[in-house]
Amino acid sequence: MALLPILRYPDPRLHKIARPVSAFDERLKKLVEDMADTMYDAPGIGLAATQVDVHEQVIVIDVSETRDQLQVLINPEIVWASDDLQVYEEGCLSVPGIYDGVERPSRVRVRSADLLGKTHEFDAEGLMAVCVQHEMDHLKGKVFVEYLSPLKRNRIKTKLQKEERELRRDKQALDAR
Ligand code: K1U
Ligand code: ZN
Numbered sequence: 187m188a189l190l191p192i193l194r195y196p197d198p199r200l201h202k203i204a205r206p207v208s209a210f211d212e213r214l215k216k217l218v219e220d221m222a223d224t225m226y227d228a229p230g231i232g233l234a235a236t237q238v239d240v241h242e243q244v245i246v247i248d249v250s251e252t253r254d255q256l257q258v259l260i261n262p263e264i265v266w267a268s269d270d271l272q273v274y275e276e277g278c279l280s281v282p283g284i285y286d287g288v289e290r291p292s293r294v295r296v297r298s299a300d301l302l303g304k305t306h307e308f309d310a311e312g313l314m315a316v317c318v319q320h321e322m323d324h325l326k327g328k329v330f331v332e333y334l335s336p337l338k339r340n341r342i343k344t345k346l347q348k349e350e351r352e353l354r355r356d357k358q359a360l361d362a363r
Pocket of ligand 2 (some may be wrong): 194277278279282320324
């Protein structure tokens with residue numbers, strides 16, 4: 187089991203655009219296993235490769251209550267989105283402690299590949315639809331706070347930068363002991 191460090195907003199690497207996966211090999215399988223371990227450990231219901239500083243189109247999701255229904259989406263595309271929208275209070279492992287409402291299409295049809303490179307299409311609604319769209323935004327370099335007002339976003343940025351400085355100071359103090 188390997189846990190990967192998760193980038194924290196406002197790290198500029200969260201804004202990189204992920205490239206499509208072309209090699210469905212052992213390295214990809216290991217990345218997916220490590221991402222799943224990291225998501226379950228956090229805990230989260232999704233994780234995009236961008237968040238662990240790997241800029242390839244890979245997502246893991248598990249929205250089940252039993253936490254045993256891992257879904258792996260490689261090179262995902264939204265091929266249809268409903269006109270009706272829903273607002274959901276979103277969170278993000280890269281923006282710890284912050285939750286806010288984001289409006290998105292309530293249903294989407296997704297085309298993506300599995301670990302063997304085989305293409306699948308499926309319909310998502312409810313939390314799965316929210317999570318897929320949130321994770322696909324990460325692959326495009328977009329973090330959910332970018333849907334919020336500039337005032338809210340700046341407050342979040344300042345709060346997380348302060349926390350980051352404090353974390354770094356605590357670590358330095360520990361290392362110096
Ligand atoms: O992308 C991420 O950082 C993961 C994020 C996914 C997400 C949550 C809510 C709405 C949209 C997308 C999270 O998992 S945040 C943590 C969370 O919501 C949660 C954690 C454990 C159990 C249930 C929810
Ligand atoms: Zn996120």
